[in-house]
Amino acid sequence: MGAAATGASAHTQYGTPTPLDRVIPAPASVDPGGAPYRITPGTQIRIEGPREARRVGEYLAELLRPATGYRLPVTDRGRGGIRLRLDDGPHGAEGYRLDSRRSGVTITAREPAGLFHGVQTLRQLLPPAVERDSVQRGPWLVAGGTIEDTPRYGWRGAMLDVSRHFLTVDEVRRYIDQLALYKINKLHLHLSDDQGWRIAVDSWPRLAAYGGSTEVGGGPGGHYTKAEYTELVRYAASRHLEVVPEIDMPGHTNAALASYAELNCDGVAPPLYTGTEVGFSSLCVGKEITYDFVDDVVREIAALTPGRWIHIGGDEAHSTSHEDYVTFMERVQPIVAEYGKTVIGWHQLTGAAPAEGALAQYWGLDSTSPAEKAQVAEAARNGTGLILSPADRIYLDMKYDKDTPLGLSWAGYVEVRQSYDWDPGAYLPGVPGSAVRGVEAPLWTETIENSEHIDYMAFPRLPGTAELGWSPASTHDWDDYRTRLAAQGPRWEALGIGYHRSPQVPWPTAGG
Incomplete structure (x- = not known):
């Protein structure tokens, strides 16, 4: 390759x-x-x-x-x-x-x-x-x-999706070492999605044991014990990276819904999912047990995570009504604060009311609708900080060209110049430069299975994101x-x- x-x-x-x-x-x-x-x-x-x-x-x-x-x-x-x-x-x-x-x-x-x-x-x-x-x-x-x-910026991040395909502790440690070489200081771990739940939660043990038992394509999946997650946090800290855990909700939750029937509005657990479609799953916003679940998960992960942030996802909740989405975020953001952490969400969070101090992570494209960009810009003007992760610039899972053997192309092909040649401080119209906290390069793993694949998709594009941030x-x-x-x-x-x-x-x- x-x-x-x-x-x-x-x-x-x-x-x-x-x-x-x-x-x-x-x-x-x-x-x-x-x-x-x-x-x-x-x-x-x-x-x-x-x-x-x-x-x-x-x-x-x-x-x-x-x-x-x-x-x-x-x-x-x-x-x-x-x-x-x-x-x-x-x-x-x-x-x-x-x-x-x-x-x-x-x-x-x-x-x-x-x-x-x-x-x-x-x-x-x-x-x-x-x-x-x-x-x-x-x-x-x-x-x-x-x-x-x-x-230039205090947030210079890389996101690693360990949910679509599970990546071992050693594979994540290897990536941490590569990030450190270029002065990246945040490791955002996408720990849950439709295809797998990757962190042990004592109060809801089937999340990892059952929800983590598979991955895209039907492989064996896997999850991190609390000790393994703690080791990753410690290892990242030894390289001066802060781990930012993400539990995506209310969408991207099929692994949780399959593990516990009571989290579904109809009380029926769906089967485990090993495909790559998005937007079909949702926690039951109207059930009180949903918030007991969120409270337990956030409490246990917050206790393992010394950093300031917990990422609550919030993207592609297509099967959740706007009204339910706003209600859910109004209930969940205070739970994060209760356990001493600050919220990050994907930029769809700006369609609700981001909590004070919250950050929104923008993953839109050059072609994203002006209305959606305007919504993000308004939130930024009102005090919500932004992390920029435009998919057609710095999504590391996008193909370089039509012949790239790995990756996706829904955001187009992203060659090295495309990923480097833009200015985060002037990227989104109407966003004050002071609202931009930095940049983060996500690597989603629908097609990524191991360190060899990570290497090929991250290099040579990752250093460009690092330079944009530093x-x-x-x-x-x-x-x-x-x-x-x-x-x-x-x-x-x-x-x-x-x-x-x-x-x-x-x-x-x-x-x-």
Whole structure:
């Protein structure tokens, strides 16, 4: 499926170091100059800060040791080397400063997340072979100069649908590592849908045991135990990603309706569903047990989720009347607040009354009706924040072209330039720029079954979403970006990522 050309980096990794402005996402400010720093067998990783800073140092050491073969001790003593430093400077919650000179590299940040993002920049400044898990030839040079970097948006997300096809803990962890490389900071897990319920709920055990027993195409499905979900949350946090769990309702609920007959208005449980149609299912809005169910589910998931947000879906509730939809959202949003969380919903939530502080996730198309866009814009002007996920731009499950072996095309074909070349701050008419909280690239899994499929559909489009979320609008330039993106190909090969070799990108060739 179009894996990168083997050996593409062999003739490029030993010359001059990667320029400071060649990384993805593009940094806010770059001041190149001076001699490069060289990582050697004597290099130490020096920490100035609390335990959280040391964790970032250990992460960096674990990244660099296999390919360099160096010990790279993590210490709070000595001079030179790679220095990770926390201070009270003007970097914000996620920003950093990277200084590189012959004597060493210093990454300075206000928060551990900033140090971690600075480490990802350092990683991309090193040759692609640094990603390999066996000792490689050096030299390991970091270009001289200074980067000052802070993100444009606080929400830089990726959504992974584990409901249509179940994905294992290890597969999700692998995706988390890929997201971290590009400074993504939110992992939205779509945990329930018509085809499968993927999280254990003690008070409603058949949701996972029965509702999670299948998937699209009739495979065995699966679900996460509470311990497994907690491990995913912990692992994401170690990469400075916040997990946002989604329980989609009142539609997209056949797995729940099949598990418990009493959630249906007629008291009859439908069969499990393994197809790909949408819009046919709904919780029974008029039954009080519906809200007992929602309360129990939200309470148990909130207790496992340290982050601020719970996503309640709300899209494609075609079999729910508008009046019932509004009633349902009026009942459910306060339940989320009761358990200390803040609501996110798909943008159809703006057809009801979004709770104070709620976010609406817009997934419409360029061709979405003006009335629907106007409804979203009005909510944004009234204080509802927006996450932008336009399907014909950054849905990672859309085919690249007619020959793509995976994916769907209901939103059209989405090639790399289409996914990159737009401005979130000016995308929706009538939406004030201040209402845009960021961007998120969803990956729905009707046709996605494993990590190989994720790799092919996410790469090379995912880094573009990351750049839209992080980099200043002033850095946005397709011709420059496609050149920087091409240079990522050898890194993905070293990481074992089989990506789509889009003809829009001048990928290096073996021997190039």
